[in-house]
Amino acid sequence: MNNLELTTELTTELRNLIDQMKAGNRRAVARLITHVENGGPETARNIIKEIYPLTGKAYILGITGAPGSGKSTLTNQIASEYLKAGKKVSIIAVDPTSPFSGGALLGDRIRMKPNFTNKNLFIRSMANRGKLGGLAMATKDVLHVLDAYGSDIIIVETVGVGQSEIDIFKSAHTTLVIMPPGMGDGIQAIKAGIMEITDIFVVNKMDREGADRRVNELQTMLDISEKIDVDSPNNSIRVLRSKGWRPPVLKTNGLTGENVPILLDQIKKHGDFIITSGLKKQRLIFRYKHYVVDILKYFLLKNIEKIVFSNPKINEFIEKILSYEKGNDPYSISDAIMEVFLNRYF
Ligand SMILES: Nc1nc2c(ncn2[C@@H]2O[C@H](COP(=O)(O)OP(=O)(O)O)[C@@H](O)[C@H]2O)c(=O)[nH]1
Ligand SMILES: [Mg+2]
Structure with a gap:
């Protein structure tokens, strides 16, 4: 890729x-993440290349659910439990639905306050960031930074609305979907794609009326989904969940930690x-397939003119178009160029 003039120097x-991060410096981690966000994939690539051998150890826990369902509150409680057990915990809040993140972040930080000074805890909000390469790609990069930092657990909190967030969850080790009582109307509230990513349902706000009803609704829905043939090609639902795991439905109280x-x-x-089911490897393959496609998309798109125009054969292809013959239209010629391209690179 040398002719693309990508920098490879740190x-x-x-x-x-990176050295400071390896020594456990939290501020260095925060600054590295800022570089990843602001510098985009061009900067991230150099960082990831350097730190990659340190990654692959963190457990990624996804937490999603509607705004107000108690994700941040519960995240704090979950983090507390892991911290008590001596684990190093990192939290990333990815929330593209709140573009003016200052307030939300402040709110989250205040709520997180009991843990905020613990040196084993790292918290970061990624709302409205990662314009270069997109938020989903920035999140994948940041996950690797936090993994290399030595996080035992990385909690990713997001409103799982878009496909890219759903992809993040498909690659998490475990994804919690928060469904408190009194929001939406039961099964109707379960959007397409949610079933696919849920490993554990959490009915948070168990102190509120209707918690048991919500648990029953979810159990009924799981009964129905279990009747669907998991191996059926029409069943997109549990592709990455596989047989043998029925998501448990738990009630929690985010305020008390019950x-x-x-x-x-x-x-x-x-x-x-x-x-034991082999699902971990499947999910990792899914994760890195998407990561690599993100990277390829970004760098190929960015460099497509350079790639095409710097090819000495390009004029031969283009001159064919000038014949105005069938099979020499710009689409067919683009197909032919793509063919050459794929043969060269694969
Ligand atoms: N009654 C009750 N309120 C809760 C519980 N968990 C969170 N909350 C409140 O619900 C509101 C939204 O919580 P938050 O964590 O910000 O939700 P998020 O938007 O999903 O992150 C806050 O006012 C919390 O104090 C709970 O278990 N019971
Ligand atoms: Mg929140």
């Missing part, structure tokens, strides 16, 4: 930050399940 500043230890037990159980 600046001294980045190298120093049942959070039970939730952690279930997360552990699911973590064991994905290993």
Whole structure:
């Protein structure tokens, strides 16, 4: 890829930050993440290349659900439990629906306050960031930075609205979907795609009326979905969940932390399940396929003119178009160029 003139050199500043990160410096991690967000994939590539051998160890826990369902509150409780157990925890809040993140972030930080000074905890909001290459790609890069930093658990909190967030969840080790009582009308509230990503349902706000009803609705829905043939080609639902795991439905109280230890037990159980079932590897392959496609899309799109125009054969192709013959139209010629391109690179 040399003719694309991609830099492969780490600046001294980045190298120093990586060294400091390795030494456990939280501020260095924060600054590296800022570089990833602001510098986009051009900067991220150099960082990831350097730190990659340190990654692959963190457990990624996805948390999604409608705004106000208690994700941040519960995230704090979950983080507390892991911190108590001596784990190093990182939290990324990805929320593209709140573009003016200052307030939301402040709110989250205040709510997170009991944990905020713990040196084993790192919190970052990624709302409205990652314009270069997109938020989903920035999130994947940041996950690797936090993994290399030595996080045992990385909690990703997002409103799972778009396909890209759903992709993040498909590649998480365990995804919690928060469904409190009193929001939406039961099964109707379960949007397409949610079933596909749910490993554990959490009915948060168990202190509110209707919590048991919500649990029953979810159980009924799971009964129905279990009747669908998992192997049927028409069944897009449980592609990455596989047989043998019925998502448990748990009630929690985000304010008091009630049942959070039970939730952690279930997360552990699911973590064991994905290993024994082979699902872990499947999810990792899914994750890196999408990551690589993101990277290719970004750099190919960015460099397509350079790639095409710098090819000495390009004029031969284009001159064919000037014949105005069938099969020499711009689409067919583009197909032919793509063919050459694919043969060269694959
Ligand atoms: N009654 C009750 N309120 C809760 C519970 N968990 C969170 N909340 C409140 O619900 C509101 C939204 O919580 P938040 O964590 O910001 O939700 P998010 O938007 O999903 O991150 C806040 O006012 C929380 O204090 C709970 O278990 N019971
Ligand atoms: Mg939140």
